[in-house]
Structure formats: structure tokens, C-alpha cells
Amino acid sequence: MATIKDVAKRAGVSPSTASRAMHDSPLISEETKARVKKAMTELDYSPNFVAQNLANQTSNxxxxxxxxxxxxxxxxxxxxxxxxxxxxxxxxxxxxxxxxxxxxxxxxxxxxxxxxxxxxxxxxxxxxxxxxxxxxxxxxxxxxxxxxxxxxxxxxxxxxxxxxxDNYLAGYDAACFLLDKGYETIIYAYTDLAENVQNARFKGYEAAVTESGRKSQAVCFAATRADEKKDRELLQKALPKDVKKVAILACDDNLALALQHLCGLEEEAIAVMGFNNSALAKLARPALTSVEIFPxxxxxxxxxxxxxxxxxxxxxxxxxxxxxxxxxxxxxx
Missing domain, CATH: 3.40.50.2300 (Response regulator)
Known part of the structure; x- marks a missing residue:
């Protein structure tokens, strides 16, 4: 196994200079850093983190x-x-x-x-x-x-x-997307508006829906799917009786997928959209529209x-x- 002395010898520098180059020291020229990195690659050298930690009282x-x-x-x-x-x-x-x-x-x-x-x-x-x-x-x-x-x-x-x-803007854009698609009623589904992310997305949704002249509506569902019967009752209560084009904007994909399952039990088709664009969103049937946030x-x-x-x-x-x-x-x- 190569050591820092081997790297220094290959690069034509002292071990201390090689060490500084590895740690991107401003005292070392870019040319020297390049030579040290090349030597590290050629020798397949990996830094000894344990030794560095003991010497520096810090950790990589x-x-x-x-x-x-x-x-x-x-x-x-x-x-x-x-x-x-x-x-x-x-x-x-x-x-x-x-x-x-x-x-x-x-x-x-x-x-x-x-x-x-x-x-x-x-x-x-x-x-x-x-x-x-x-x-x-x-x-x-x-x-x-x-x-x-x-x-x-x-x-x-x-x-x-x-x-x-920008979760406010993400919520706003998601609501505008559904409005532009022609959905007459859009319901925001959440689990805890005390959380910044959920609340910011709700505020963005609320602004877009209000600007369109429609009434915003938010429904709180349980954080876990322990009580499907209760969730279905909440969903049925929230759904308008005389509107055909209804969409649910859920605070994340996990909740969206659970509500999509419940919506499948209803007689009318209900659109569902989430946030995070998780792998499960792509595998759902129907595949779930989602806001990609690039985690x-x-x-x-x-x-x-x-x-x-x-x-x-x-x-x-x-x-x-x-x-x-x-x-x-x-x-x-």
C-alpha cells in the first residue's frame, strides 16, 4: 500500500508539501497540486484518515x-x-x-x-x-x-x-399547472402545516387559487396511514358534489400515493399531484404527476x-x- 512518502517521491516534493497539496493549501502552487494529485492517482493512494485525525484533532x-x-x-x-x-x-x-x-x-x-x-x-x-x-x-x-x-x-x-x-414558488407553480389543465376545484392535502415545507407549499397554492378567483381548501390527513377508513371519510367530505374536474395537491408523494389509492375507490375520476418526484411516483398506476425538487x-x-x-x-x-x-x-x- 502506497504511503504519503511514496506520493511525495513520485511528485518530486517533500512529504510535508505533498500533505499540504492534498489539503488544497493556498501556500502550494496549482502546478504542484496537480503533480501530487497525478501521483496519488498513479499509486492508487488513499489518505490515512485515522492518522490525520489523531495528528490534527479533527476528522475528515x-x-x-x-x-x-x-x-x-x-x-x-x-x-x-x-x-x-x-x-x-x-x-x-x-x-x-x-x-x-x-x-x-x-x-x-x-x-x-x-x-x-x-x-x-x-x-x-x-x-x-x-x-x-x-x-x-x-x-x-x-x-x-x-x-x-x-x-x-x-x-x-x-x-x-x-x-x-423555493417551496412557496413550487406550491404556486403546482397549483397554476392544475388550473391551466382545467381543474375547477383544487384541494391541498397536508399532514402538518407547522412544518415549514408543507406550510410554504400551501401558501403558494393558496395564492395561485385565490388569484384565479377560486376558493382554497386544505384538508389535514394523518401522518401515517394507520386509519384508512378515517382518511376516506375526510376525503369524501372534502370532495364537492357538483364539480367534475377535481384535483388534489398533496404536500408530498407519500401522502399523494395514499390519497390516489383512496381516490381509486371513488366513482368519479380525481386527479392527484405530489411533491418530491420519488421513485414510487413513477411506478404508481396511474403514474403520479409530481414536482421534482432534486434532493x-x-x-x-x-x-x-x-x-x-x-x-x-x-x-x-x-x-x-x-x-x-x-x-x-x-x-x-
């Missing part, structure tokens, strides 16, 4: 913090796609990825504390945004720790870097911010990833 590891709600993660491919995006940037910068999870906030905090104290991890990405989050508050109190959030912070005083879509890009942008946040100078603390409507059979009249 990015901590990824999942929400302390197991069902949100296990049933939602959105988080897997985010982690894939995070990993792609970490791989390019010789970083490892370590995931922090827990069934409760207390358990999650304990895991993060271990990562900081024993693993010397100083960079974290939260893949969620939550009001009054004790986990985020714990990380904020730690010295020399950088963190980035995927999602919009709940408080205006929060100054941390964050990556998100891999959300992950890659967040990782880049977390790794390079000490050198970045942005006009804003926010990086906004665009969205795109993917039309499928579920909304075709």
Missing part, C-alpha cells in the same frame, strides 16, 4: 443528522437521495460520511456528542428543519462545530447556512457548504435549488 468526516422520527426516514426515499448527493461531494473531497440517527431527540443528541468528542467530527449537515429543535440547539452550543441545514430555518434570527427549494442536488450543495463554509463568501446564507413539474398520467384529463 461529515456528520449527517437524520430526524429523530424513524418512520419519516424509513418510508421516505427522499432522505436516501439526499445522502447520495452528500456522499458524492464527500467522495470528491476525501471525506467520509457518518450518519447520526435516533428514535428520540435525546438519543440523537447522545450520538452526536459521541461523534464530536470521540470522532473529532466538526462538520454536520441536518437533512431536516424543525421548530424548537433540541438537537440543533445542542450542536449550536458546541465550539468549533460548523453545521448546514437542508430546509429553511424557523427563526429569522438564525444565520446558519441552509439549502432549500441529490440539495445534498450535494449542503455538503459543499459544510466542507467549504470557512472559505465561502456568499451574498446570502441560503442556496436555492430549482424545481420542475413532471407530468404523468395522474393529472391528464
Amino acid at each position: 468526516t461529515l456528520g449527517v443528522v437524520l430526524p429523530a422520527r424513524e418512520e419519516d426516514v424509513g418510508d421516505n426515499p427522499f432522505f436516501i437521495q439526499i445522502i447520495q448527493g452528500l456522499a458524492s461531494i464527500c467522495n470528491a473531497h476525501d471525506y467520509l460520511v457518518s450518519v447520526a440517527s435516533g428514535q428520540t431527540s435525546a438519543e440523537l443528541i447522545k450520538n452526536i456528542e459521541t461523534m464530536i468528542k470521540r470522532g473529532n467530527i466538526t462538520r454536520f449537515v441536518f437533512v431536516y428543519s424543525q421548530a424548537d429543535d433540541p438537537v440543533l440547539e445542542f450542536v449550536k452550543r458546541q465550539k468549533h462545530v460548523r453545521y448546514v441545514m437542508i430546509g429553511t430555518p424557523y427563526t429569522e434570527k438564525e444565520t446558519l447556512y441552509h439549502v432549500d427549494n 441529490r442536488f440539495l445534498g450535494s450543495e449542503a455538503a459543499a457548504l459544510a466542507i467549504k463554509s470557512d472559505t465561502l463568501k456568499l451574498e446570502s446564507n441560503a442556496v436555492i435549488v430549482p424545481h420542475k413539474i413532471i407530468e404523468r398520467e395522474s393529472t391528464k384529463i
Whole structure:
């Protein structure tokens, strides 16, 4: 196995210069960095992260913090796609990825504390945004720790870097898409408007529907599909009796697919649309129209911010990833 001395010899530099070049030191010329990288490739050299961590008291590891709600993660491919995006940037910068999870906030905090104290991890990405989050508050109190959030912070005083879509605009565009298709009534389905993402999408939907001269309507469904009978009763109550062209805009694909199943039990055809453009949306029958929010890009942008946040100078603390409507059979009249 090649060592840093082998790389230095091949590149014609000292081991210390090779090390600085690997870490993109501004003291090393671009020509020297290129020679070192070429030598690393030729020798198939991988940095010894353990040795670096012991020497520097830091870690070439990015901590990824999942929400302390197991069902949100296990049933939602959105988080897997985010982690894939995070990993792609970490791989390019010789970083490892370590995931922090827990069934409760207390358990999650304990895991993060271990990562900081024993693993010397100083960079974290939260893949969620939550009001009054004790986990985020714990990380904020730690010295020399950088963190980035995927999602919009709940408080205006929060100054941390964050990556998100413009969810208001996504909700607005989705509602306009359904209006342009000729749907007379559009119902917004959600599970918790206290969540920033769901609320922002609702506000965008509400603005578009109001501008069209129609009345907005929002219906809350359970976060889990434990009571299908209750959900069907809610759906039947929400559906207008004298309108034929009805569409449901759900806060995400998971809820959209559950409602699509319930709509299939109704006599009238009902269009359904979701957000996230998950793999399940493509496999549904009929295939689900959805708003693509590019979770891999959300992950890659967040990782880049977390790794390079000490050198970045942005006009804003926010990086906004665009969205795109993917039309499928579920909304075709």
C-alpha cells in the first residue's frame, strides 16, 4: 500500500508539501497540486484518515443528522437521495460520511456528542428543519462545530447556512399547472402545516387559487396511514358534489400515493399531484404527476457548504435549488 512518502517521491516534493497539496493549501502552487494529485492517482493512494485525525484533532468526516422520527426516514426515499448527493461531494473531497440517527431527540443528541468528542467530527449537515429543535440547539452550543441545514430555518434570527427549494414558488407553480389543465376545484392535502415545507407549499397554492378567483381548501390527513377508513371519510367530505374536474395537491408523494389509492375507490375520476418526484411516483398506476425538487442536488450543495463554509463568501446564507413539474398520467384529463 502506497504511503504519503511514496506520493511525495513520485511528485518530486517533500512529504510535508505533498500533505499540504492534498489539503488544497493556498501556500502550494496549482502546478504542484496537480503533480501530487497525478501521483496519488498513479499509486492508487488513499489518505490515512485515522492518522490525520489523531495528528490534527479533527476528522475528515461529515456528520449527517437524520430526524429523530424513524418512520419519516424509513418510508421516505427522499432522505436516501439526499445522502447520495452528500456522499458524492464527500467522495470528491476525501471525506467520509457518518450518519447520526435516533428514535428520540435525546438519543440523537447522545450520538452526536459521541461523534464530536470521540470522532473529532466538526462538520454536520441536518437533512431536516424543525421548530424548537433540541438537537440543533445542542450542536449550536458546541465550539468549533460548523453545521448546514437542508430546509429553511424557523427563526429569522438564525444565520446558519441552509439549502432549500423555493417551496412557496413550487406550491404556486403546482397549483397554476392544475388550473391551466382545467381543474375547477383544487384541494391541498397536508399532514402538518407547522412544518415549514408543507406550510410554504400551501401558501403558494393558496395564492395561485385565490388569484384565479377560486376558493382554497386544505384538508389535514394523518401522518401515517394507520386509519384508512378515517382518511376516506375526510376525503369524501372534502370532495364537492357538483364539480367534475377535481384535483388534489398533496404536500408530498407519500401522502399523494395514499390519497390516489383512496381516490381509486371513488366513482368519479380525481386527479392527484405530489411533491418530491420519488421513485414510487413513477411506478404508481396511474403514474403520479409530481414536482421534482432534486434532493441529490440539495445534498450535494449542503455538503459543499459544510466542507467549504470557512472559505465561502456568499451574498446570502441560503442556496436555492430549482424545481420542475413532471407530468404523468395522474393529472391528464
